[in-house]
Amino acid sequence: MLEIKDLYVRYGMIEAIKGISFEVRDGEIVTLIGSNGAGKTTTMHAISGLLKPASGSIMLDGVELTKTPNHKIVSMGLAQVPEGRRVFAQQTVEENLLLGAYARKDKDGIQKDLDHVYELFPRLLERKKQPAGTLSGGEQQMLAMARALMSRPKILLMDEPSMGLSPLLVKEIFHIIQDINKDGTTILLVEQNAKMALAIADRAYVLETGKISLEGTGEELSASEEVRKAYLGG
Amino acid sequence: MAFLSYLIGGLGLGSVYAIIALGYSMVYGIAKMLNFAHGDVIMVGAFMAYFAISKYHLPVLVGVVLAVVVCTILGVVIERLAYKPLRHASSLSVLITAIGVSYFLQNSAMLLWGTDTKIFPTVLSGSLTVGSLSVPYLTLITILTCIVIMIVLTLFINRTKTGRAMRACSEDKGAAALMGINVNRIISITFAIGSGLAAIASILLVATYPSVYPTLGSMPGIKAFTAAVFGGIGSIPGAFLGGLVLGVVENLSRAYISTQLSDAIVFMVLIVVLLIKPTGLLGKKVNVKV
Ligand SMILES: Nc1ncnc2c1ncn2[C@@H]1O[C@H](COP(=O)(O)OP(=O)(O)O)[C@@H](O)[C@H]1O
Numbered sequence: 251m252l253e254i255k256d257l258y259v260r261y262g263m264i265e266a267i268k269g270i271s272f273e274v275r276d277g278e279i280v281t282l283i284g285s286n287g288a289g290k291t292t293t294m295h296a297i298s299g300l301l302k303p304a305s306g307s308i309m310l311d312g313v314e315l316t317k318t319p320n321h322k323i324v325s326m327g328l329a330q331v332p333e334g335r336r337v338f339a340q341q342t343v344e345e346n347l348l349l350g351a352y353a354r355k356d357k358d359g360i361q362k363d364l365d366h367v368y369e370l371f372p373r374l375l376e377r378k379k380q381p382a383g384t385l386s387g388g389e390q391q392m393l394a395m396a397r398a399l400m401s402r403p404k405i406l407l408m409d410e411p412s413m414g415l416s417p418l419l420v421k422e423i424f425h426i427i428q429d430i431n432k433d434g435t436t437i438l439l440v441e442q443n444a445k446m447a448l449a450i451a452d453r454a455y456v457l458e459t460g461k462i463s464l465e466g467t468g469e470e471l472s473a474s475e476e477v478r479k480a481y482l483g484g
Numbered sequence: 485m486a487f488l489s490y491l492i493g494g495l496g497l498g499s500v501y502a503i504i505a506l507g508y509s510m511v512y513g514i515a516k517m518l519n520f521a522h523g524d525v526i527m528v529g530a531f532m533a534y535f536a537i538s539k540y541h542l543p544v545l546v547g548v549v550l551a552v553v554v555c556t557i558l559g560v561v562i563e564r565l566a567y568k569p570l571r572h573a574s575s576l577s578v579l580i581t582a583i584g585v586s587y588f589l590q591n592s593a594m595l596l597w598g599t600d601t602k603i604f605p606t607v608l609s610g611s612l613t614v615g616s617l618s619v620p621y622l623t624l625i626t627i628l629t630c631i632v633i634m635i636v637l638t639l640f641i642n643r644t645k646t647g648r649a650m651r652a653c654s655e656d657k658g659a660a661a662l663m664g665i666n667v668n669r670i671i672s673i674t675f676a677i678g679s680g681l682a683a684i685a686s687i688l689l690v691a692t693y694p695s696v697y698p699t700l701g702s703m704p705g706i707k708a709f710t711a712a713v714f715g716g717i718g719s720i721p722g723a724f725l726g727g728l729v730l731g732v733v734e735n736l737s738r739a740y741i742s743t744q745l746s747d748a749i750v751f752m753v754l755i756v757v758l759l760i761k762p763t764g765l766l767g768k769k770v771n772v773k774v
Protein backbone atom coordinates (compact mmCIF):
# COMPACT_ATOMS: atom_id res chain seq x y z
CA MET A 251 0.00 0.00 0.00
CA LEU A 252 2.63 2.52 1.12
CA GLU A 253 6.21 2.18 -0.02
CA ILE A 254 9.04 4.51 0.99
CA LYS A 255 12.35 4.23 -0.83
CA ASP A 256 15.65 5.99 -0.13
CA LEU A 257 13.98 8.96 1.49
CA TYR A 258 16.13 11.97 2.41
CA VAL A 259 14.65 15.02 4.15
CA ARG A 260 16.56 18.18 5.09
CA TYR A 261 15.85 21.24 7.18
CA GLY A 262 18.18 23.72 5.53
CA MET A 263 21.62 22.25 6.10
CA ILE A 264 20.47 19.69 8.67
CA GLU A 265 19.81 16.24 7.29
CA ALA A 266 17.01 14.82 9.44
CA ILE A 267 16.22 11.69 7.38
CA LYS A 268 19.18 9.96 5.78
CA GLY A 269 17.94 7.48 3.23
CA ILE A 270 15.26 5.33 4.81
CA SER A 271 13.17 2.65 3.10
CA PHE A 272 10.18 0.83 4.51
CA GLU A 273 6.76 -0.36 3.53
CA VAL A 274 3.28 -0.79 4.95
CA ARG A 275 1.18 -3.54 3.40
CA ASP A 276 -2.60 -3.72 3.07
CA GLY A 277 -4.34 -4.27 6.40
CA GLU A 278 -1.22 -4.10 8.56
CA ILE A 279 -0.38 -2.18 11.67
CA VAL A 280 3.22 -1.06 11.20
CA THR A 281 5.04 0.93 13.83
CA LEU A 282 8.03 3.18 13.60
CA ILE A 283 9.66 3.53 16.99
CA GLY A 284 12.53 5.75 18.01
CA SER A 285 13.58 8.18 20.68
CA ASN A 286 12.99 11.90 20.70
CA GLY A 287 14.57 13.61 17.68
CA ALA A 288 15.04 10.42 15.68
CA GLY A 289 13.07 11.81 12.74
CA LYS A 290 9.68 10.16 13.20
CA THR A 291 7.60 13.33 12.78
CA THR A 292 9.76 14.45 9.87
CA THR A 293 8.99 11.16 8.11
CA MET A 294 5.26 11.56 8.75
CA HIS A 295 5.28 15.13 7.44
CA ALA A 296 7.13 14.05 4.31
CA ILE A 297 4.53 11.33 3.63
CA SER A 298 1.62 13.77 4.07
CA GLY A 299 3.32 16.33 1.85
CA LEU A 300 3.88 18.97 4.54
CA LEU A 301 7.61 18.69 3.88
CA LYS A 302 9.24 18.23 0.51
CA PRO A 303 11.85 15.47 0.57
CA ALA A 304 15.32 16.22 -0.82
CA SER A 305 15.19 12.92 -2.68
CA GLY A 306 13.61 9.49 -2.65
CA SER A 307 10.19 8.15 -3.38
CA ILE A 308 6.92 7.72 -1.48
CA MET A 309 4.41 5.55 -3.34
CA LEU A 310 0.79 5.12 -2.29
CA ASP A 311 -0.85 2.34 -4.29
CA GLY A 312 1.50 3.04 -7.17
CA VAL A 313 1.13 6.84 -7.15
CA GLU A 314 4.18 9.01 -6.40
CA LEU A 315 3.21 11.24 -3.45
CA THR A 316 6.31 13.44 -3.63
CA LYS A 317 4.92 14.78 -6.92
CA THR A 318 1.38 15.24 -5.57
CA PRO A 319 0.27 18.60 -4.07
CA ASN A 320 -0.33 18.08 -0.35
CA HIS A 321 -4.03 18.97 -0.44
CA LYS A 322 -4.69 16.13 -2.92
CA ILE A 323 -3.12 13.44 -0.75
CA VAL A 324 -6.08 13.15 1.64
CA SER A 325 -8.54 12.33 -1.11
CA MET A 326 -6.18 9.60 -2.28
CA GLY A 327 -6.92 7.80 0.99
CA LEU A 328 -4.13 8.86 3.33
CA ALA A 329 -4.90 10.75 6.54
CA GLN A 330 -2.74 11.73 9.48
CA VAL A 331 -3.34 12.25 13.18
CA PRO A 332 -0.53 14.73 13.84
CA GLU A 333 1.76 14.88 16.84
CA GLY A 334 0.28 17.06 19.56
CA ARG A 335 -3.24 16.48 18.13
CA ARG A 336 -3.51 19.93 16.52
CA VAL A 337 -7.28 20.15 16.72
CA PHE A 338 -8.78 23.50 15.69
CA ALA A 339 -9.22 24.86 19.20
CA GLN A 340 -11.62 27.67 18.34
CA GLN A 341 -13.96 25.52 16.28
CA THR A 342 -16.52 23.15 17.72
CA VAL A 343 -16.03 19.40 17.87
CA GLU A 344 -18.47 18.93 15.01
CA GLU A 345 -16.80 21.61 12.89
CA ASN A 346 -13.48 19.82 13.43
CA LEU A 347 -15.06 16.58 12.23
CA LEU A 348 -16.54 18.28 9.17
CA LEU A 349 -13.09 19.69 8.39
CA GLY A 350 -11.85 16.12 8.44
CA ALA A 351 -14.32 15.42 5.64
CA TYR A 352 -13.27 18.56 3.74
CA ALA A 353 -11.96 16.66 0.72
CA ARG A 354 -15.20 14.70 0.32
CA LYS A 355 -18.30 15.66 -1.61
CA ASP A 356 -20.75 12.86 -0.70
CA LYS A 357 -23.05 14.58 1.80
CA ASP A 358 -24.94 11.42 2.78
CA GLY A 359 -21.72 9.51 3.31
CA ILE A 360 -20.34 12.29 5.49
CA GLN A 361 -23.46 12.23 7.68
CA LYS A 362 -23.19 8.45 8.00
CA ASP A 363 -19.54 8.67 9.00
CA LEU A 364 -20.35 11.41 11.54
CA ASP A 365 -22.79 9.01 13.19
CA HIS A 366 -20.16 6.28 12.97
CA VAL A 367 -17.38 8.26 14.70
CA TYR A 368 -19.82 9.46 17.37
CA GLU A 369 -20.56 5.79 18.01
CA LEU A 370 -16.87 5.04 18.21
CA PHE A 371 -16.23 8.05 20.50
CA PRO A 372 -19.44 8.71 22.49
CA ARG A 373 -17.69 11.43 24.48
CA LEU A 374 -17.38 13.51 21.34
CA LEU A 375 -21.13 13.31 20.75
CA GLU A 376 -21.80 14.78 24.21
CA ARG A 377 -19.43 17.64 23.40
CA LYS A 378 -20.19 18.23 19.75
CA LYS A 379 -21.12 21.90 20.16
CA GLN A 380 -18.14 22.68 22.41
CA PRO A 381 -15.01 24.44 21.11
CA ALA A 382 -12.31 21.79 20.71
CA GLY A 383 -9.94 23.85 22.86
CA THR A 384 -12.09 23.15 25.92
CA LEU A 385 -11.65 19.36 25.67
CA SER A 386 -9.24 17.39 27.85
CA GLY A 387 -6.04 15.97 26.34
CA GLY A 388 -7.54 12.51 25.93
CA GLU A 389 -10.69 13.88 24.32
CA GLN A 390 -8.60 16.01 21.96
CA GLN A 391 -6.67 12.89 20.94
CA MET A 392 -9.96 11.13 20.22
CA LEU A 393 -11.16 14.12 18.25
CA ALA A 394 -7.97 14.17 16.20
CA MET A 395 -8.45 10.46 15.43
CA ALA A 396 -12.13 10.88 14.62
CA ARG A 397 -11.33 13.89 12.43
CA ALA A 398 -8.82 11.83 10.44
CA LEU A 399 -11.33 8.97 10.07
CA MET A 400 -13.85 11.42 8.57
CA SER A 401 -11.82 11.42 5.36
CA ARG A 402 -12.37 7.64 5.08
CA PRO A 403 -8.68 6.82 4.81
CA LYS A 404 -7.33 3.56 3.42
CA ILE A 405 -4.24 4.21 5.52
CA LEU A 406 -4.06 6.20 8.73
CA LEU A 407 -0.81 7.72 10.02
CA MET A 408 -0.62 8.39 13.75
CA ASP A 409 2.16 10.38 15.33
CA GLU A 410 2.58 9.62 19.05
CA PRO A 411 -1.09 9.27 19.98
CA SER A 412 -0.11 8.31 23.54
CA MET A 413 1.85 11.50 24.21
CA GLY A 414 0.90 13.15 27.48
CA LEU A 415 -1.94 10.75 28.31
CA SER A 416 -2.52 8.67 31.46
CA PRO A 417 -1.74 4.91 31.19
CA LEU A 418 -5.44 4.12 31.32
CA LEU A 419 -6.24 6.46 28.45
CA VAL A 420 -3.27 5.15 26.46
CA LYS A 421 -4.73 1.65 26.79
CA GLU A 422 -8.10 2.89 25.56
CA ILE A 423 -6.52 4.69 22.60
CA PHE A 424 -4.53 1.59 21.60
CA HIS A 425 -7.70 -0.51 21.76
CA ILE A 426 -9.40 1.93 19.43
CA ILE A 427 -6.42 1.80 17.06
CA GLN A 428 -6.83 -1.98 16.89
CA ASP A 429 -10.57 -1.61 16.27
CA ILE A 430 -9.96 0.85 13.47
CA ASN A 431 -7.51 -1.61 11.95
CA LYS A 432 -10.01 -4.48 12.24
CA ASP A 433 -12.52 -2.34 10.35
CA GLY A 434 -10.11 -2.48 7.41
CA THR A 435 -7.90 0.60 7.80
CA THR A 436 -4.17 0.11 7.41
CA ILE A 437 -2.14 1.84 10.12
CA LEU A 438 1.29 3.40 10.35
CA LEU A 439 1.92 4.21 14.00
CA VAL A 440 4.80 6.31 15.26
CA GLU A 441 5.58 5.97 18.96
CA GLN A 442 8.10 6.61 21.69
CA ASN A 443 6.00 4.27 23.82
CA ALA A 444 7.67 1.27 22.20
CA LYS A 445 6.19 -1.40 24.46
CA MET A 446 2.57 -0.68 23.63
CA ALA A 447 3.30 -0.06 19.97
CA LEU A 448 5.22 -3.30 19.49
CA ALA A 449 2.45 -5.22 21.28
CA ILE A 450 -0.15 -4.32 18.66
CA ALA A 451 2.10 -4.09 15.57
CA ASP A 452 2.35 -6.69 12.83
CA ARG A 453 5.73 -5.31 11.86
CA ALA A 454 8.04 -2.64 13.22
CA TYR A 455 11.02 -0.49 12.30
CA VAL A 456 13.44 1.24 14.64
CA LEU A 457 14.49 4.72 13.59
CA GLU A 458 17.75 6.11 14.97
CA THR A 459 18.99 9.60 14.06
CA GLY A 460 17.45 9.50 10.61
CA LYS A 461 18.28 5.89 9.73
CA ILE A 462 16.46 2.60 10.14
CA SER A 463 18.60 0.44 12.39
CA LEU A 464 16.36 -2.60 12.91
CA GLU A 465 13.26 -4.16 11.48
CA GLY A 466 11.13 -7.20 12.14
CA THR A 467 7.77 -8.38 13.40
CA GLY A 468 6.38 -6.82 16.56
CA GLU A 469 7.28 -9.95 18.53
CA GLU A 470 10.81 -10.16 17.16
CA LEU A 471 11.60 -6.60 18.11
CA SER A 472 9.96 -6.92 21.54
CA ALA A 473 12.28 -9.85 22.16
CA SER A 474 15.38 -8.23 20.69
CA GLU A 475 18.17 -7.47 23.13
CA GLU A 476 19.00 -4.10 21.54
CA VAL A 477 15.42 -2.90 21.58
CA ARG A 478 14.91 -4.02 25.16
CA LYS A 479 17.96 -2.05 26.27
CA ALA A 480 17.31 1.09 24.30
CA TYR A 481 13.52 1.40 24.31
CA LEU A 482 11.92 -0.94 26.81
CA GLY A 483 13.96 -0.05 29.87
CA GLY A 484 16.14 -3.19 30.03
CA MET B 485 -29.48 67.96 16.84
CA ALA B 486 -26.03 69.10 15.76
CA PHE B 487 -24.53 66.38 17.93
CA LEU B 488 -26.73 63.72 16.36
CA SER B 489 -25.78 64.81 12.90
CA TYR B 490 -22.05 64.74 13.76
CA LEU B 491 -22.57 61.31 15.24
CA ILE B 492 -24.24 60.00 12.09
CA GLY B 493 -21.54 61.61 9.97
CA GLY B 494 -18.99 59.83 12.14
CA LEU B 495 -20.77 56.52 11.63
CA GLY B 496 -20.64 57.13 7.86
CA LEU B 497 -16.90 57.81 7.94
CA GLY B 498 -16.46 54.90 10.36
CA SER B 499 -18.33 52.59 7.98
CA VAL B 500 -15.75 53.30 5.27
CA TYR B 501 -12.93 52.62 7.74
CA ALA B 502 -14.68 49.45 8.86
CA ILE B 503 -14.98 48.08 5.31
CA ILE B 504 -11.28 48.73 4.68
CA ALA B 505 -10.34 47.38 8.12
CA LEU B 506 -12.17 44.11 7.36
CA GLY B 507 -9.73 43.50 4.51
CA TYR B 508 -6.72 44.30 6.69
CA SER B 509 -7.97 42.09 9.47
CA MET B 510 -8.96 39.10 7.33
CA VAL B 511 -5.60 39.08 5.56
CA TYR B 512 -3.82 39.37 8.89
CA GLY B 513 -5.93 36.60 10.40
CA ILE B 514 -5.16 34.14 7.61
CA ALA B 515 -1.87 35.16 5.99
CA LYS B 516 -0.48 36.56 9.30
CA MET B 517 0.84 39.64 7.53
CA LEU B 518 0.11 43.35 7.45
CA ASN B 519 -0.71 44.18 3.88
CA PHE B 520 0.34 47.82 3.77
CA ALA B 521 -0.54 47.95 0.08
CA HIS B 522 -4.21 47.56 1.02
CA GLY B 523 -4.74 51.34 1.04
CA ASP B 524 -3.33 51.64 -2.47
CA VAL B 525 -5.78 49.07 -3.75
CA ILE B 526 -8.42 51.59 -2.63
CA MET B 527 -6.72 54.22 -4.77
CA VAL B 528 -6.81 51.94 -7.83
CA GLY B 529 -10.50 51.30 -7.20
CA ALA B 530 -11.17 55.04 -7.01
CA PHE B 531 -9.40 55.63 -10.34
CA MET B 532 -11.34 52.82 -12.00
CA ALA B 533 -14.63 54.28 -10.82
CA TYR B 534 -13.51 57.77 -11.85
CA PHE B 535 -12.63 56.68 -15.39
CA ALA B 536 -15.80 54.67 -15.84
CA ILE B 537 -18.19 57.25 -14.47
CA SER B 538 -16.57 60.60 -15.24
CA LYS B 539 -14.56 59.94 -18.39
CA TYR B 540 -16.62 57.30 -20.16
CA HIS B 541 -19.98 58.36 -18.70
CA LEU B 542 -20.94 54.83 -17.84
CA PRO B 543 -23.65 54.17 -15.23
CA VAL B 544 -22.49 54.34 -11.60
CA LEU B 545 -23.17 50.63 -11.14
CA VAL B 546 -20.81 49.79 -14.01
CA GLY B 547 -18.15 51.90 -12.28
CA VAL B 548 -18.68 49.97 -9.06
CA VAL B 549 -18.48 46.60 -10.79
CA LEU B 550 -15.36 47.62 -12.73
CA ALA B 551 -13.63 48.81 -9.55
CA VAL B 552 -14.54 45.62 -7.68
CA VAL B 553 -13.39 43.33 -10.51
CA VAL B 554 -10.09 45.17 -11.08
CA CYS B 555 -9.26 45.40 -7.35
CA THR B 556 -10.13 41.75 -6.71
CA ILE B 557 -7.80 40.64 -9.49
CA LEU B 558 -5.15 43.11 -8.38
CA GLY B 559 -5.26 41.81 -4.79
CA VAL B 560 -4.86 38.20 -5.91
CA VAL B 561 -2.04 39.08 -8.31
CA ILE B 562 -0.17 41.08 -5.64
CA GLU B 563 -0.38 38.11 -3.27
CA ARG B 564 0.81 35.64 -5.91
CA LEU B 565 3.72 37.73 -7.18
CA ALA B 566 4.91 39.59 -4.11
CA TYR B 567 3.86 37.70 -0.98
CA LYS B 568 3.57 34.02 -1.92
CA PRO B 569 7.31 33.63 -2.62
CA LEU B 570 7.87 34.93 0.95
CA ARG B 571 5.54 32.42 2.64
CA HIS B 572 8.39 31.13 4.81
CA ALA B 573 10.37 34.36 5.11
CA SER B 574 10.61 36.49 8.25
CA SER B 575 7.71 38.82 8.96
CA LEU B 576 10.04 41.80 8.60
CA SER B 577 10.86 40.84 4.99
CA VAL B 578 7.16 40.53 4.26
CA LEU B 579 6.43 43.90 5.83
CA ILE B 580 9.15 45.62 3.79
CA THR B 581 7.83 43.95 0.65
CA ALA B 582 4.31 45.19 1.41
CA ILE B 583 5.62 48.75 1.77
CA GLY B 584 7.44 48.27 -1.53
CA VAL B 585 4.24 47.12 -3.24
CA SER B 586 2.51 50.19 -1.82
CA TYR B 587 5.07 52.55 -3.39
CA PHE B 588 4.99 50.56 -6.60
CA LEU B 589 1.23 51.05 -6.92
CA GLN B 590 1.41 54.77 -6.08
CA ASN B 591 4.22 55.41 -8.55
CA SER B 592 2.54 53.37 -11.26
CA ALA B 593 -0.60 55.46 -10.78
CA MET B 594 1.43 58.69 -11.07
CA LEU B 595 3.02 57.43 -14.26
CA LEU B 596 -0.18 56.16 -15.83
CA TRP B 597 -2.72 58.69 -14.65
CA GLY B 598 -0.68 61.79 -13.65
CA THR B 599 -0.16 63.47 -10.32
CA ASP B 600 -2.94 66.02 -10.58
CA THR B 601 -6.09 65.70 -8.49
CA LYS B 602 -9.17 64.62 -10.39
CA ILE B 603 -12.62 65.56 -9.16
CA PHE B 604 -15.01 62.67 -8.71
CA PRO B 605 -18.49 63.56 -9.98
CA THR B 606 -21.47 63.78 -7.65
CA VAL B 607 -23.19 60.43 -7.89
CA LEU B 608 -25.79 60.90 -5.20
CA SER B 609 -27.08 64.11 -3.67
CA GLY B 610 -29.97 65.03 -1.42
CA SER B 611 -30.74 64.31 2.19
CA LEU B 612 -33.29 62.63 4.32
CA THR B 613 -34.87 65.21 6.62
CA VAL B 614 -36.52 64.21 9.86
CA GLY B 615 -37.60 67.25 11.88
CA SER B 616 -34.55 69.47 12.11
CA LEU B 617 -32.16 66.58 11.42
CA SER B 618 -30.91 66.19 7.89
CA VAL B 619 -28.82 63.18 6.86
CA PRO B 620 -27.31 62.88 3.36
CA TYR B 621 -28.54 59.82 1.46
CA LEU B 622 -24.91 59.02 0.72
CA THR B 623 -24.16 58.67 4.45
CA LEU B 624 -27.16 56.40 4.90
CA ILE B 625 -26.13 54.22 1.96
CA THR B 626 -22.57 54.04 3.30
CA ILE B 627 -23.73 52.88 6.72
CA LEU B 628 -26.20 50.43 5.19
CA THR B 629 -23.56 48.98 2.85
CA CYS B 630 -21.25 48.43 5.79
CA ILE B 631 -23.94 46.63 7.78
CA VAL B 632 -24.86 44.39 4.84
CA ILE B 633 -21.18 43.54 4.22
CA MET B 634 -20.72 42.75 7.88
CA ILE B 635 -23.72 40.39 7.98
CA VAL B 636 -22.89 38.60 4.73
CA LEU B 637 -19.23 38.19 5.67
CA THR B 638 -20.07 36.84 9.12
CA LEU B 639 -22.48 34.29 7.65
CA PHE B 640 -19.90 33.32 5.03
CA ILE B 641 -17.14 32.78 7.58
CA ASN B 642 -19.30 30.95 10.10
CA ARG B 643 -21.66 28.93 7.97
CA THR B 644 -19.93 27.88 4.76
CA LYS B 645 -17.39 25.18 4.08
CA THR B 646 -14.93 27.70 2.66
CA GLY B 647 -15.44 29.92 5.71
CA ARG B 648 -14.70 26.98 7.99
CA ALA B 649 -11.54 26.27 5.97
CA MET B 650 -10.52 29.94 6.34
CA ARG B 651 -10.88 29.72 10.11
CA ALA B 652 -8.90 26.49 10.11
CA CYS B 653 -6.08 28.14 8.12
CA SER B 654 -6.06 31.05 10.53
CA GLU B 655 -5.52 28.66 13.46
CA ASP B 656 -3.06 26.14 12.00
CA LYS B 657 -2.07 25.97 8.34
CA GLY B 658 -0.24 22.66 8.69
CA ALA B 659 -3.23 20.93 10.26
CA ALA B 660 -5.48 22.57 7.64
CA ALA B 661 -3.32 21.09 4.88
CA LEU B 662 -3.68 17.66 6.53
CA MET B 663 -7.45 18.04 6.07
CA GLY B 664 -6.93 18.40 2.33
CA ILE B 665 -7.45 22.15 2.37
CA ASN B 666 -5.55 23.95 -0.38
CA VAL B 667 -4.02 26.62 1.84
CA ASN B 668 -2.75 28.73 -1.09
CA ARG B 669 -6.22 28.83 -2.55
CA ILE B 670 -7.71 29.95 0.78
CA ILE B 671 -5.13 32.75 1.01
CA SER B 672 -6.00 33.84 -2.54
CA ILE B 673 -9.70 33.89 -1.67
CA THR B 674 -8.94 36.02 1.39
CA PHE B 675 -7.01 38.56 -0.67
CA ALA B 676 -9.79 38.56 -3.27
CA ILE B 677 -12.46 39.31 -0.66
CA GLY B 678 -10.36 41.95 1.10
CA SER B 679 -9.52 43.73 -2.14
CA GLY B 680 -13.09 43.54 -3.44
CA LEU B 681 -14.22 45.20 -0.20
CA ALA B 682 -11.49 47.84 -0.63
CA ALA B 683 -13.01 48.68 -4.02
CA ILE B 684 -16.44 49.20 -2.48
CA ALA B 685 -14.89 51.37 0.24
CA SER B 686 -13.03 53.40 -2.39
CA ILE B 687 -16.24 54.39 -4.12
CA LEU B 688 -18.01 55.31 -0.88
CA LEU B 689 -14.94 57.33 0.06
CA VAL B 690 -14.58 59.38 -3.13
CA ALA B 691 -18.33 59.85 -3.37
CA THR B 692 -18.06 61.65 -0.01
CA TYR B 693 -14.61 63.28 -0.43
CA PRO B 694 -14.46 63.70 -4.21
CA SER B 695 -10.71 64.02 -4.88
CA VAL B 696 -8.94 61.25 -6.78
CA TYR B 697 -5.11 61.21 -6.73
CA PRO B 698 -2.34 58.59 -6.55
CA THR B 699 -1.69 58.79 -2.79
CA LEU B 700 -5.34 58.95 -1.85
CA GLY B 701 -5.25 55.51 -0.21
CA SER B 702 -2.53 56.25 2.34
CA MET B 703 -4.49 58.08 5.01
CA PRO B 704 -7.66 55.93 4.93
CA GLY B 705 -5.35 52.90 4.81
CA ILE B 706 -3.55 53.95 7.99
CA LYS B 707 -6.81 54.86 9.71
CA ALA B 708 -8.36 51.52 8.79
CA PHE B 709 -5.26 49.71 9.97
CA THR B 710 -5.64 51.61 13.24
CA ALA B 711 -9.29 50.59 13.38
CA ALA B 712 -8.35 46.95 12.84
CA VAL B 713 -5.77 47.04 15.64
CA PHE B 714 -8.18 49.00 17.82
CA GLY B 715 -10.92 46.38 17.40
CA GLY B 716 -8.50 43.45 17.71
CA ILE B 717 -6.66 42.51 14.56
CA GLY B 718 -7.81 39.24 13.02
CA SER B 719 -11.33 39.69 14.41
CA ILE B 720 -14.13 40.52 11.99
CA PRO B 721 -16.57 42.07 14.49
CA GLY B 722 -13.52 43.85 15.91
CA ALA B 723 -12.74 45.51 12.58
CA PHE B 724 -16.36 46.56 12.27
CA LEU B 725 -16.55 48.01 15.77
CA GLY B 726 -13.05 49.54 15.55
CA GLY B 727 -13.92 51.30 12.29
CA LEU B 728 -17.15 52.75 13.64
CA VAL B 729 -15.60 53.94 16.92
CA LEU B 730 -12.69 55.49 15.05
CA GLY B 731 -14.98 57.34 12.62
CA VAL B 732 -17.16 58.68 15.41
CA VAL B 733 -14.21 59.79 17.58
CA GLU B 734 -12.61 61.49 14.59
CA ASN B 735 -15.77 63.29 13.52
CA LEU B 736 -16.72 64.43 17.01
CA SER B 737 -13.25 65.70 17.83
CA ARG B 738 -13.18 67.54 14.52
CA ALA B 739 -16.51 69.16 15.38
CA TYR B 740 -15.99 69.95 19.06
CA ILE B 741 -12.26 70.11 19.68
CA SER B 742 -10.12 70.88 16.69
CA THR B 743 -9.87 69.90 13.04
CA GLN B 744 -6.07 69.87 13.21
CA LEU B 745 -5.97 67.73 16.34
CA SER B 746 -8.61 65.18 15.35
CA ASP B 747 -6.09 62.66 13.99
CA ALA B 748 -3.90 63.04 17.07
CA ILE B 749 -6.92 62.41 19.29
CA VAL B 750 -7.81 59.30 17.30
CA PHE B 751 -4.34 57.85 17.83
CA MET B 752 -4.38 58.83 21.49
CA VAL B 753 -7.58 56.86 22.00
CA LEU B 754 -5.93 53.92 20.23
CA ILE B 755 -2.93 54.04 22.54
CA VAL B 756 -5.10 54.21 25.64
CA VAL B 757 -7.18 51.23 24.51
CA LEU B 758 -4.09 49.19 23.70
CA LEU B 759 -2.58 50.01 27.09
CA ILE B 760 -5.70 48.75 28.85
CA LYS B 761 -6.38 45.83 26.49
CA PRO B 762 -3.32 44.97 24.39
CA THR B 763 -5.28 42.70 22.05
CA GLY B 764 -7.75 45.44 21.08
CA LEU B 765 -11.46 45.69 21.91
CA LEU B 766 -12.55 42.26 20.65
CA GLY B 767 -9.18 40.60 20.07
CA LYS B 768 -8.41 37.13 21.31
CA LYS B 769 -5.04 36.16 22.65
CA VAL B 770 -2.64 35.56 19.83
CA ASN B 771 -2.01 31.91 19.02
CA VAL B 772 1.66 31.19 18.99
CA LYS B 773 2.14 28.06 16.96
CA VAL B 774 4.83 26.67 14.74
N1 LIG C 1 11.47 22.73 11.76
C1 LIG C 1 12.69 22.20 11.99
N2 LIG C 1 13.80 22.88 11.66
C2 LIG C 1 15.04 22.35 11.88
N3 LIG C 1 15.25 21.16 12.41
C3 LIG C 1 14.17 20.42 12.75
C4 LIG C 1 12.84 20.90 12.55
N4 LIG C 1 11.98 19.96 12.99
C5 LIG C 1 12.73 18.94 13.43
N5 LIG C 1 14.05 19.21 13.28
C6 LIG C 1 15.18 18.31 13.64
O1 LIG C 1 15.05 17.11 12.91
C7 LIG C 1 15.33 16.00 13.73
C8 LIG C 1 14.14 15.05 13.75
O2 LIG C 1 13.04 15.67 14.39
P1 LIG C 1 11.60 14.99 14.50
O3 LIG C 1 11.26 14.44 13.18
O4 LIG C 1 10.67 15.96 15.08
O5 LIG C 1 11.89 13.80 15.53
P2 LIG C 1 10.88 12.91 16.35
O6 LIG C 1 9.50 13.11 15.83
O7 LIG C 1 11.38 11.51 16.12
O8 LIG C 1 11.03 13.29 17.78
C9 LIG C 1 15.69 16.55 15.09
O9 LIG C 1 17.08 16.61 15.19
C10 LIG C 1 15.10 17.92 15.11
O10 LIG C 1 15.88 18.78 15.90
Ligand SMILES: [Mg+2]
Nearest residue numbers: 290291292333
Ligand atom coordinates in the same frame (compact mmCIF):
# COMPACT_ATOMS: atom_id res chain seq x y z
MG1 LIG D 1 7.89 13.68 16.86
